[in-house]
Amino acid sequence: MGSKWRKAKVALGLNLCVYVPGTIDDALPESDAAGRFSDYTTVFPVTGNSDSNPSMPTTPIPSSSGLRLSKASSRSSSKKTCAICLGSMKPGHGHALFTAECSHAFHFHCIASNVKHGNQVCPVCRAKWKEIPFQGPSSDPIHRSARINSLDWPHVDTWMTLLRRLPPLHMDSHRQITSLFHNSEPNVFNDDEPLEPQPELLKSSLENNHSKTVEMKTYPEFSVVPRSASHENFTALIHLKAPLTSSMQNSSLPISHQTSRAPVDIVTVLDVSGSMAGTKLALLKRAMGFVIQNLGPFDRLSVVAFSSTARRLFHLRRMSDSGRQQALQAVNSLISSGGTNIAEGLRKGAKVMEERRKKNPVCSIILLSDGHDTYTVTGPGGANPRPDYRSLLPSSFHGGIGCQIPVHAFGFGTDHDATSMHSISETSGGTFSFIEADSVIQDAFAQCIGGLLSVVVQELSVGIECVHPGVHMSSIKAGSYKGRMSSDKRVGSIEVGDLYADEERDFLVSVNVPAGDAGEKTALLKVGCVYRDPLLKEKVNLEGQEVIIQRPEHVNNECVVSIDVDRQRNRLQSADAMAEARGLAERGDLGGAVAILESRRRILSESVAARAGDQLCIALDAELKEMQERMANRHVYEASGRAYVLSGLSSHSWQRATARGDSTESASVLHAYQTPSMVDMLNRSQTMPLLGPSPPHPIRPPKPR
Known part of the structure; x- marks a missing residue:
């Protein structure tokens, strides 16, 4: 590869770098290419060797004692595996390959994505490269006619475009960068740039755009309870959903540039x-x-x-x-x-x-x-074994x-x-x-x-009040959100805070249901909420909704539990099992931790929601299975199991999407709490030009209701 590479350079008389489009569609007109190069040279310039431009900041090569290589690096010695994506590098698999001066080989699109940000060292041996590949489009018909296939690449019409190395930043820009690190910092950080007033909009227009309010629904565990029966832990579900404003729903502008947020x-x-x-x-x-x-x-x-x-x-x-x-x-x-x-x-x-x-x-x-x-x-009390x-x-x-x-x-x-x-x-x-x-x-x-x-709701607080004089609350299950009850357990609240557009929250409240009521129905709870609109800067109050159950004298058919209630109970119980399993794993009992997760999976599979094919239950089962595998032994748990479990607990306790490791089998749970704005931004990330290949997991819409 090295000799052919040098011959190609000599023949063309250029200081070259290389681009391999994955498809013909990847090639862009010259005007588009120039514009995108202009943007990205500012962000991640590709410089020449350090000798020719010693003043440019570069990433130093740390000593072996200070460098901790990832799994990818430790396995990169084999030329059969790309050190960056860990994928196969066998000829005939439809990917162009690149062999560097130090003899280490990579998928071309992987290493091109890496070095285009200015990184000129081998990810494996840290050798400094003089010639680097650069992935970028060109429509030059002369350059597009050149094909290099020195590693017996498969004939998939993958054309090699040869481009000049991009110039370094101008000296003025370099001085500005350098000054950022060497100027002294102020003692007080009160030098924030003043806020720029947003364009004047008629208040009536804003109110029309934000006419939608938080959607609130309540579900009793059973809609019908015999008049003579009583329950000690009857569950009611409070469901909240933030509005999706009309501008976010219909505007062709990216959410980052919408003024109505x-x-x-x-x-x-x-x-x-x-x-x-x-x-x-x-x-x-x-x-x-x-x-x-x-x-x-x-x-x-x-x-x-x-x-x-x-x-x-x-x-x-x-x-x-x-x-x-x-x-x-x-x-x-x-x-x-x-x-x-x-x-x-x-x-x-x-x-x-x-x-x-x-x-x-x-x-x-x-x-x-x-x-x-x-x-x-250390904390206020002095030495602390953990930060x-x-x-x-x-x-x-x-x-x-x-x-x-x-x-x-x-x-x-x-x-x-x-x-x-x-x-x-x-x-x-x-x-x-x-x-x-x-x-x-x-x-x-x-x-x-x-x-x-996409925040559309702030300082959201839910108020809960018992209606029937014989009803009192026994628990409020709100995850990491603060739930409070009065001393007589007749009044409660949940502090929720901010909600993203179209984001949902579900909370379970347990109450007692008294017997002997002569009426045809019983009102158990009244639920309302108050929040602040961050754009209008106004408080919004939602009138309370009552949780009501029917109380006939006799019930002919067996009462069926609400799937909505059962779904959220499964979520909370699964999160409790995850926390319990993590506690055992931290104490060294991985076998006990795996057994708890297996037991929870079995109970989950027998639930009403799971038997009905509920998608959240399917995702929870996949997540629990993934956690079992990541607790297979101490090494696996230390490397990824602990972090995977904690990110899962964070996601479920706040009911908000988090990044969750690298698993494909449990990918569905990653999307359980995604909102439309999150999906939109993820799609922008994965389709943004010149940012390398897309990750393996497809984007899924938010969870079905």
Whole structure:
């Protein structure tokens, strides 16, 4: 391969790099190609060798003691397997192959996706490459006529397009990037860019657009109960569904640029320690580029990077054209080195949020790390065997309806501290996602911001009141949401907080049903809710609905349980089994953990909802089975089982979609809580040009009702 490559260069007299379109449709007109190259050279420039441009920031090669290779890297020594996607590299499978100067081979589309972000080192041996492939379209008829097939590639009409290497950034841009790291930080982060007023809209137009309110329904466990019968733990379901505004439903604009949504403040706290070197950092830069490009001009972003210490790369600023340019340059300048100080990164991210002068209606911190905190974090009581991240979060982060700043944590790879990352997200009211495969980091971020860019309900609180004088509540099952009951158990509430467009919440309330009532029906509960519209900035009150059951003297047929109630009971009981199994696994009893999951699967299969073919029950069974497999032994559990279980618990407890490992068999459960805006952003991520191959899992619509 090396000699033929050199001959091709000499024959054409160019300093070349290569593009292999997967299909003829991948080729674009020259005007489109030029525009896309212009965008992406800013985000991820491909530089020459370091000797010719020593001032450009590059990702250093850490020492062997500081580098932790992923499973993909450890298995890349075999030329039969691509070190990036772990797929087969046998000739005849329809994929072009690339062999580097160091003799390591990869699928062409995999390595091209990697190096186009400026990464010039081999993912396997860390050798510095002088010649790199670059994936990019061209319509040059002369270049499109060149075909190179030095590795006996199959004849699938895969054309090789030869392009000039892209130039580095201008010196002015480099100076701007450098200044981001060497200028001193202010003591107080009150330098956030002022909010830009959104275009003036008639209030009547906004009210018309937001005329839809939260949908609320209630379901009793049994609709008919004999008058003489009594129940001690009768279950009622409260179902809530956020509105999908007309602009989100009909507008051809991407959700990030719609003016009829609440603008957001986002702080990303990114791990750039030595273990992030190479492919991981390149993919993180790519994912951040996607986030930046999909934020609207009224949204604000700040980036904090941490390794042994933490630094705010730029102040919280609007993602206008100039704001995006600065953000992209700052992200592109990231280098990896040092240890992992999650605590300092989190502290600085919280400081940016707490000290801002102005606040957008929606705000969140996105935290990503691939390792364990190598610095001691202690709580108020002194030394602590595990980091106490709760003490680092301001009171406004500590969950509940007053929590306006959730931390959505992403555990990257198999070496991260899933327990601590889950604790951070749980404390703040955010979600924990497990990014098992490096290639899906962008999709994980896309799903998260797809939700954040569609918040239509804030500070939602549900009120519950017993109607019949003989009824009282015994429990409120709300997952991680705070449920409260009065001392006489006659009044209760659930603090829900924010809802994304079309997002659903389900809560179960257990009550007693008294006997001996002379009426034909009994009103058990009255349920209402109040919330704030983030755009209109007004409180909305929904009138209470009553949970009513019929009370005939005799019931001829056997009472059938509500499938809606049974479905949610299965979800909560499955989540309880997951938590119990995790507790046993942490204590070393993997056999007992697997047995609990197996028992839950058996009970689940016998439920009314499962026998009716309910899709959520099918997904829960697949998830429980996946957890059993990830608890097969201690090594598997430590590598992925713990993180998979914790991301599942986070998803079910908040009833919100999270990234869930890399499994195809349990893929259906990943979509149980997805909203239309999440699906839209995921589709944008997976179809965005020049960002490499799509992940293996198809996008599914939100769960059926």
